[in-house]
Amino acid sequence: MAKRDDIIQLLNGWLEPEKFKDYCPNGLQVEGCGDVHRIVTGVTASQAFLDQAVAAGADMVLVHHGYFWRGEDPRILGIRRRRLATLFAHELNLAAYHLPLDAHPVMGNNIQLAHVLDFREAKPAGEAGESGLLWTGTLESPLSPEALAERIGERLNRMPLHVGGGAAEIRTLAWCTGAAQGFIEQAVGLGVDAYISGEISEPTVHSARECGIHYYAAGHHATERYGVQALGAKLQEALDIEHLFIDVPNPV
Ligand SMILES: [Zn+2]
Missing domain, CATH: 3.40.1390.30 (NIF3 (NGG1p interacting factor 3)-like)
Structure with a gap:
């Protein structure tokens, strides 16, 4: 088990998001439980991915494409409400790293x-x-x-x-x-x-x-499946947590 805040601190130290002008916030995007046993990584925090992560017993999901993109309608409606409701219902933490993870x-x-x-x-x-x-x-x-x-x-x-x-x-x-x-x-x-x-x-x-x-x-x-897997593996090496990558195929 590792503390959520320690995981985020470690990730921020590795990826240095402050060095990037990005289109979304990097780091912890949605706060869930404080103690993390299992991290599930994926490319995009879509509903299908969240549902599979919940089924796999995740306490934290770590993705390349999270939420809250610049210029997006900020209202909590439709698919956005359902995704956030899933996170809240399971006290699931959402962490996302965009450009810092490409680079x-x-x-x-x-x-x-x-x-x-x-x-x-x-x-x-x-x-x-x-x-x-x-x-x-x-x-x-x-x-x-x-x-x-x-x-x-x-x-x-x-x-x-x-x-x-x-x-x-x-x-x-x-x-x-x-x-x-x-x-x-x-x-x-x-x-x-x-x-x-x-x-x-x-x-x-x-x-x-x-x-x-x-x-x-x-x-x-297809080109962005690999960074988040390397990051998850590195976390598993550094901390007492389990890591699992879930691929939700996308033809684009
Ligand atoms: Zn991308």
Whole structure:
């Protein structure tokens, strides 16, 4: 068992949310019980995730996508009421880390994705790299664009959408997990053969084609499963708590 406040203090120390200008509060978002035995991690604090976490006996849920996003209607209506009611009914703590969890050099979504996809020499790069959001790396040996798509599909259990083109063989890459298609031109500026992110927008296709870069939309959810798992494992190592990751599949 560990104290809720000690867990949050530890997480804040590791992830340093004060260094980020984010679109949501990072850290404890909804207060539940003071003593925590079991932490369930997940990508998004959706209703389905909360229901499974409750069934698994969680005292705290720790996610990448929590609540209270900037610009959102702040009223407690509809799905928001039901989600909060679930948390309150079970005295469940909700902790969420957004950009600090993308960026962390060891447990972050970007570095963890590099491990999953076997990208080498991973390091933050460029303007967005200063905040840990855009990363570059290399492949251990060059891959055809199709072979890279296959590797991503196998390892993430979801086939990516591949658009654009350019190099006949891919050696260098840039990536940012989640809804980071907007960094494509920064990736072009780095001179890499391919850029990988989660989501795609209509203009991303034209940027990829006209800039001559391979773009892979590998899934917002699929690219962001790994940071929170690394964080949960680290907590279990540091404290006397149990950790369990629950994946609620999402095709986007
Ligand atoms: Zn995200």
